[in-house]
Amino acid sequence: MRIKEDQKFRNLFWIVDGKKQLATKSIAPGHRVYDEIVRQIKREEYRIWNPYRSKLAAAIYKGLKNFPFRRGTKVLYLGIASGTTASHVSDVIEDDGIIFGVEIAHRVLRDLLGVAKVRRNIVPIMESARRPQSYSWIVSEVDVVYEDVAQPDQASILVKNADIFLRKGGVAMIAVKASSIDVTLPPKKVYRLVEKEVTSTGRYKLLETVDLSPYDPKHAMMVFRKL
Ligand SMILES: C[S@@+](CC[C@H](N)C(=O)[O-])C[C@H]1O[C@@H](n2cnc3c(N)ncnc32)[C@H](O)[C@@H]1O
Missing domain, CATH: 3.30.200.20 (Phosphorylase Kinase; domain 1)
Structure with a gap:
């Protein structure tokens, strides 16, 4: 080995x-x-x-070019769930970095609390990512906003949060579940709609879109830079 x-x-x-x-x-x-x-x-x-359990790992296997996490990176994670992906990000950023993890579901958040007990760089926040003002008292400026909420308005949730918390030049990543946005459209069309919604603000540029099949069919990881 x-x-x-x-x-x-x-x-x-x-x-x-x-x-x-x-x-x-x-x-x-x-x-x-x-x-x-x-x-x-x-x-x-x-x-x-x-890669079958984490879309970020799937994106790396599929050749992701922009991996914005390193020692000391500050992250706002929307839809952190019980911390499967976040725990690996926590390893990468080490104790100098921090993950503010927003999650709406009580049940998974309970498991996350156990994870955060031994991983002191994870700060669990029970809130809806649709209400960034409600956690602005605890979240500082971050280098990366990572979103995986599988909701129809996921693009607008990303922009709302990145507008407030992401530093200029920082990276916004979104795991897009095409069927959550529009089941009737081919996934590639949905990814273009997400791109349009985020870039039409004039504040973000698309860096790449990585299709996650076969690990997560009909999902893509989209990566933007804040201008
Ligand atoms: C696909 S799971 C996330 C998996 C996780 N990112 C991972 O890879 O380990 C989506 C999560 O988003 C959460 N979620 C959905 N809507 C949300 C919202 N408005 N605010 C915060 N979390 C939300 C769900 O409760 C669920 O735990």
Whole structure:
């Protein structure tokens, strides 16, 4: 078994063991977040990042060019759920970074509280991402807004939050579920509608759209830069 850091992105690793699997180095060894596979290598614990469980991992496997997370990155995460994806981001940004995690559902938030107990860089916020003013007292300016809420108005939720919290030059990422927006349209058309809604504000530029099939069919990761 060999491990190597990604050539482009710091703090992302590939474990090569016949196959090649994406992993992050755990900042909370001994604590699993979901049923992820864990590997001990040279006294460090690495958590395999499953692309079928996380759209961000799927995007990396599909050749994402803009991965805006590194040590110290400040993140606003909309729709953090129980922290599956966020826990890997938490590993990447380490203790110098912070994730403000907004989630509306009580049940998953309860699980997230357990995760945040051992991962001190995650701040759970029980609120609707449609009401950014309600958490503006706790969230500071961030480098990245990441959204995965699977709602019909997901593009407008992204803009609302990024307008308030994202620094100029920062990155806004959205995991678009085409069927949540319009089941009757082909997914590519839905992605173009999202692009239009976000860029027509004149404040964001599209950097890339990554189709997530076969990991998550009819989903795309769209990445914007704030101008
Ligand atoms: C697809 S799941 C997120 C999975 C998670 N991002 C991950 O990869 O680990 C979508 C989440 O968005 C949450 N959600 C939906 N509408 C929301 C809203 N208005 N504000 C905050 N969270 C919302 C749901 O409760 C659900 O937990």
